[in-house]
Amino acid sequence: MNPRFPPFNQYISYFNNLRPPKMKKGILTCACLLSIALGLSQSTEEIVSAIQKEATENSQLENLAHELMDVIGPRLVGTPQMKNANDWAVAKYAKWGIAAENQEWGKWRGWERGITHIDLVSPRVVSLSGMQLAWSPSTGQKGVTANLITLPAVADSLAFVKWLPNVKGKFVMVSMHQPTGRPDYNWEEFATEQSFEKMKTARDSLVKVWRQNMNNTGYTSRNINKALEKSGALGIVQSRWSNGFGANKIFSAGTDKIPAVDLSLEDYGLLYRMVQNGANPQIKVVAESKELGTVPTFNTIATIPGKELPNEYVILSAHFDSWDGATGATDNGTGTITMMEAARILKKIYPNPKRTIIIGLWGSEEQGLNGSRAFVEDNPDIVKGLQAAFNQDNGTGRVVNILGQGFLHAYDYVGRWLEAVPEDISQHIETSFPGNPARGGSDYASFVAVGAPAFSLSSLSWSYWNYTWHTNLDTYDKIVFDDVRNNAILTAIMAYMASEDPEKTSREKSVLGINPRTGEKGVWPEPRSPNRNGGLD
DSSP states (O other): OOTTSOOHHHHHHHHHTTSOOOOOHHHHHHHHHHHHHHHHHOOHHHHHHHHHHHHHHSOOHHHHHIIIIIIIOOOOTTSHHHHHHHHHHHHHHHHTTOEEEEEEEEEEEEEEEEEEEEEEEESSOEEEOEEEOBTOOOOOTTOEEEEEEEOOOOSSHHHHHHHGGGGTTSEEEOSOOOSOSSOHHHHHHHSOHHHHHHHHHHHHHHHHHHHHHHHHHTOOTTTHHHHHHHTTOSEEEEOOEEEETTEEBOOBOOOSSSOEEEEOHHHHHHHHHHHHTTOOOEEEEEEEEEEEEEEEEEEEEEEEOOSSEEEEEEEEEEEOOOOSSSOOIIIIIHHHHHHHHHHHHHHHHOSSOSEEEEEEEESOOTTTSHHHHHHHHHOHHHHHTEEEEEEOOSOSSOEEEEEOTTBTTHHHHHHHHHTTSOHHHHTTOEEESSOOOOOSSSTHHHHHTTTOOEEEOEEOOTTIIIIITTBTTOOGGGOOHHHHHHHHHHHHHHHHHHHHOSSOOOOOBOOOOBOTTTOSBOOOOOOOOOOSEETOO
16 A cells, blocks of 8 residues: 555545435335336437436536546556546446446556656756656656756767767757747737748758658657667656647656656756757756556446347447546546446436446557457457447547448448437537548547447547647646536437447448558458557566
8 A cells, every 4th residue: 555645445435425315225116116117118309308407407527527537636557546546437336326347458567656856956946847757767756966968960870879878877858949839829820921931931940850860860759768778868858749838748758767757848948958058957857656566457347237138239438548647637537427427327317228338448548449459359249249339539529520430331320329319419510421440549449440330429629639638738627518518418318329229230341442541442450459468568
């Protein structure tokens, strides 16, 4: 047990103590029988109306978001916070009367983020804005103090190898110095046309030179850190700007023994200019973390059993994990709470579905759809009986796009289900059928690859790619709850309609056209096996 974090069962006990008083047994039995009777007699319009009413008048979204994002926090695979989230979800489902369990699908490197503090100590003193990257080795409490060096311009890999001894005992700055910290939309609003074009031309030239120089080293941004580490560097400093004010992408360290940190554009630029102009800056980095050995990793699977066709399935799908630069609010906390809220509503309004409804909260999507690929690989009978899967991943916005994923007759059944969706929700949605099968991107692709009908409920942007996707700004305050509520209603209605459909969905594939990039005839994506031993090499 980590003394810095209270036992998670304290959180579970706290959340569970919020439940209402128990009903008397006789009253509860009557209520259940009444619910079943109503479920058998209610029309589609009445069910849809009840779903909307429950979602609007008794929404749990804000509470779910607070507990998941604020209390538990980010959910990097292999961390205690990921396991805390798994256990929290099982307890939450139980409170709603839904059976759920954590299903182990693999092992991962166990790691826990600690304190990060980065300071400029010479030629002046100032605390810098930044954090250690995921799975960064620890500096210990004393930290590491050293000067900095930037990557050189080199003609080829031999020249880079000759330069490498210069990194010994230093922090190496591995990112391009950005010429402006203002996003393009800010330039468009305030700059003259000439000034904006001048900036873009200069920036494009810098990017071209930087990429060519990186290529000349013989390395890429993915593997250069280990080469620098091997040559004696004391640490890595990067700034992966996300083209938005204050937004940086936060991924993994890529080192074995030395710390790797990401600095804000502003502070990275400060240090870079100091190095380039001979000010010889020195920084101190304290980046504490804990290695936890090899730990199991899970999918959280909840089930509402079907009464007529229990071996046919509707799956509500969202990845549960996140990167840990912030709290994973829109990637993919909003997808998670959408599916959980839809499940809660369905259990209350539609407790005895025709087909079995599964809610899959997948692990390690961020490292390659590993949790969902494992589920598909481990559950052939469920995949065989899949009526449809609905996946939500790309941000907090209302759903505005549904594609047919290459299934020839997807229009027939998805279109039929969408007809039941109220116009105030459906009016925002564009569809494209049959479309092309997904080859990645999110967990629906794991099902599509084996020919099982799975669909992405794609969201309106809300500046997702620049401001929240994998960034240090992906926090609770970026959630647009009206849009998430919209999505929970849509998901619940689509799940209900898919469950009740008298017909089994067709899996016939469309003939794929010529790939404009390769000029070759399109082929259906092949299923890929998950990485079941992650971060251990």
